[in-house]
Amino acid sequence: MGGMRLAQDVILATSGLTKEFKGFRAVSGVNLEVVRGTIHALIGPNGAGKTTCFNLLTKFLHPSAGSIRYKDRDITGMKPADVARLGLVRSFQISAVFPHMSVLENVRIALQRRRRGDSFDFWRPERVLRALDGEALDLVEAVGLSAFAEHQAAELSYGRKRALEIATTLALDPEMLLLDEPMAGMGHEDVDRTAALIRRIANDRTILMVEHNLSVVASLSDRITVLARGQVLAEGDYASVSKDPRVVEAYIGSGHA
Amino acid sequence: MADTAAVTAPVTDAPIAAARPESRDDRALHRRVFVGIAVALALAPLVLYPVFLMKVLCFGLFALAFNLLLGYGGLLSFGHAAYFGMASYVAANAAKHWGLTPELAILAGTLVAGLLGLAFGALAIRRQGIYFSMITLALAQMAFFFSLQAPFTGGEDGIQAVPRGHLFGVVSLADDRVLYAVVAAIFFLGMLAIYRIIHSPFGQVLKAIRDNEPRAVSLGYRVNRYKLAVFVLSASLAGLAGATKAIVFQLASLTDVHWTMSGEVVLMTLVGGMGTVFGPIIGALVIVTMETYLAPFGAWVTVIQGLVFVLCVLLFREGIVGVLARRLGRPL
Numbered sequence: 001m002g003g004m005r006l007a008q009d010v011i012l013a014t015s016g017l018t019k020e021f022k023g024f025r026a027v028s029g030v031n032l033e034v035v036r037g038t039i040h041a042l043i044g045p046n047g048a049g050k051t052t053c054f055n056l057l058t059k060f061l062h063p064s065a066g067s068i069r070y071k072d073r074d075i076t077g078m079k080p081a082d083v084a085r086l087g088l089v090r091s092f093q094i095s096a097v098f099p100h101m102s103v104l105e106n107v108r109i110a111l112q113r114r115r116r117g118d119s120f121d122f123w124r125p126e127r128v129l130r131a132l133d134g135e136a137l138d139l140v141e142a143v144g145l146s147a148f149a150e151h152q153a154a155e156l157s158y159g160r161k162r163a164l165e166i167a168t169t170l171a172l173d174p175e176m177l178l179l180d181e182p183m184a185g186m187g188h189e190d191v192d193r194t195a196a197l198i199r200r201i202a203n204d205r206t207i208l209m210v211e212h213n214l215s216v217v218a219s220l221s222d223r224i225t226v227l228a229r230g231q232v233l234a235e236g237d238y239a240s241v242s243k244d245p246r247v248v249e250a251y252i253g254s255g256h257a
Numbered sequence: 258m259a260d261t262a263a264v265t266a267p268v269t270d271a272p273i274a275a276a277r278p279e280s281r282d283d284r285a286l287h288r289r290v291f292v293g294i295a296v297a298l299a300l301a302p303l304v305l306y307p308v309f310l311m312k313v314l315c316f317g318l319f320a321l322a323f324n325l326l327l328g329y330g331g332l333l334s335f336g337h338a339a340y341f342g343m344a345s346y347v348a349a350n351a352a353k354h355w356g357l358t359p360e361l362a363i364l365a366g367t368l369v370a371g372l373l374g375l376a377f378g379a380l381a382i383r384r385q386g387i388y389f390s391m392i393t394l395a396l397a398q399m400a401f402f403f404s405l406q407a408p409f410t411g412g413e414d415g416i417q418a419v420p421r422g423h424l425f426g427v428v429s430l431a432d433d434r435v436l437y438a439v440v441a442a443i444f445f446l447g448m449l450a451i452y453r454i455i456h457s458p459f460g461q462v463l464k465a466i467r468d469n470e471p472r473a474v475s476l477g478y479r480v481n482r483y484k485l486a487v488f489v490l491s492a493s494l495a496g497l498a499g500a501t502k503a504i505v506f507q508l509a510s511l512t513d514v515h516w517t518m519s520g521e522v523v524l525m526t527l528v529g530g531m532g533t534v535f536g537p538i539i540g541a542l543v544i545v546t547m548e549t550y551l552a553p554f555g556a557w558v559t560v561i562q563g564l565v566f567v568l569c570v571l572l573f574r575e576g577i578v579g580v581l582a583r584r585l586g587r588p589l
């Protein structure tokens with residue numbers, strides 16, 4: 001395990017994070033520390049509580065107990081939109097695009113929030129948003145969707161929707177990204193391209209990522225936390241975690257279930 | 258027989274007509290429709306009674322305002338009569354008792370409807386789906402009982418003999434044709450305002466919220482503020498329609514705040530095509546025409562309207578303009 005970490009290096013920290021659904025503990029006393037500038041993977045068998053953790057961190061769910069600190073600020077009581085405004089932005093496990101908007105518009109709506117703040121100006125023509133088109137197209141290109149810029153998002157294949165989601169998330173230029181299975185449903189080529197993209201964007205950002213594709217996790221992540229039945233089972237780099245007998249057992253155990 | 262899926266699915270599942278992103282060609286098409294409407298407004302009094310036309314225009318604007326909330330905000334209000342009716346009481350009082358000129362009376366009605374929308378909307382948007390609708394209904398019922406009791410509304414009698422007055426204190430509105438020109442202008446400007454709201458940076462955010470609310474939240478949009486804003490805009494425009502109606506018919510009555518008025522505007526919007534730009538106008542035209550020409554049938558009008566509604570839902574869930582838009586392959 002790594003040595004002492006300076007408090008200011010930790011961008012996101014939870015303490016005793018717990019979520020109960022009608023008596024069932026989906027997340028149970030999780031203490032998690034994510035170091036600024038790293039790619040941190042959160043892995044674990046199905047139903048381990050990874051998505052619930054993400055929902056807690058981004059305030060889509062309210063914890064039953066415990067607290068969350070982001071950039072030395074207690075965000076436990078905040079609203080989800082305000083957390084996003086602090087630069088902690090998530091993607092969703094089930095692809096979350098705006099289906100009836102074009103690919104370009106999907107990215108632009110995120111840029112609109114970042115560049116203009118709130119948009120209550122109902123008297124201005126939509127035309128004023130064209131000023132953002134160039135930047136939006138660059139982002140669309142970065143995820144390899146240039147050819148689809150004018151397509152409706154609903155028409156895209158699953159893998160391309162995931163790519164669009166990443167472009168939309170990046171449009172906010174977030175300091176920290178939470179990616180929930182960004183590569184689920186992607187073919188080999190898309191996985192490789194997305195992995196390269198994640199590595200590139202991680203240069204000046206922090207990423208917390210849930211991913212089932214373990215070779216991706218092995219190649220990308222600086223640190224791994226293994227979750228099982230809502231609890232942290234192990235933590236460390238890939239080499240140490242993958243050798244941990246409890247981790248092996250948890251994965252095999254879930255294979256039987 | 259219609260297919261069973263269409264029969265069992267709830268009304269609000271009807272696909273929104275503009276399924277693909279709107280293009281510049283579509284905007285050009287809309288511009289041509291606007292010109293067509295302007296021409297129709299200019300020529301209509303040559304063949305139809307101005308009073309009938311003004312009724313259609315008031316309800317058309319009311320339905321357009323309602324559709325802004327339902328079709329573009331994704332919020333189903335069962336209580337829009339409150340804004341329509343309260344605005345008509347305020348305008349009637351302003352013109353009759355406070356001595357305001359008609360345009361100021363209408364403005365006063367519109368503002369009060371907006372404020373009422375702000376208060377009611379702030380309460381209602383805390384809940385989602387059917388609960389939102391129930392709260393809007395409950396609040397509108399309160400507005401109705403207030404109207405029944407408060408001296409300011411004239412109770413059962415309403416406020417009668419509201420003077421049409423002089424526009425800007427100069428132009429007499431006693432002549433139906435002069436008044437028609439004013440009402441047509443209010444309608445047309447109201448329609449353009451709604452079109453602009455839909456096609457503004459604000460409208461773009463509304464679209465995103467309707468499409469995928471959690472995602473909009475995760476991008477940092479405080480969605481409740483947008484919902485409240487569109488609620489207030491919709492209530493204000495419904496108020497504009499109600500206030501204008503009070504001046505036209507020189508009457509403000511309980512009918513305008515009654516829950517059946519809330520139902521009627523839902524009917525108009527669905528018959529015309531919810532979430533279409535022009536549908537509510539057609540819906541209002543159809544319903545008002547039926548009411549006018551079926552008047553001899555008395556209470557049967559309601560039954561016939563009910564039948565039309567059921568047929569609409571069974572045969573074309575997207576509404577008249579919704580079906581037209583699908584046939585053309587263009588958003589209308």
Ligand SMILES: Nc1ncnc2c1ncn2[C@@H]1O[C@H](COP(=O)(O)OP(=O)(O)OP(=O)(O)O)[C@@H](O)[C@H]1O
Pocket residue numbers: 021026044045046047048049050051052053093
């Ligand atoms: N809203 C909810 N109400 C009740 N139980 C829930 C709720 N959300 C999640 N759960 C339960 O909590 C547990 C953890 O679910 P979660 O979605 O966090 O798992 P996960 O680790 O993301 O799994 P996967 O790898 O399949 O995505 C599961 O048993 C799930 O059924």
Ligand SMILES: [Mg+2]
Pocket residue numbers: 050051052093
């Ligand atoms: Mg999950």
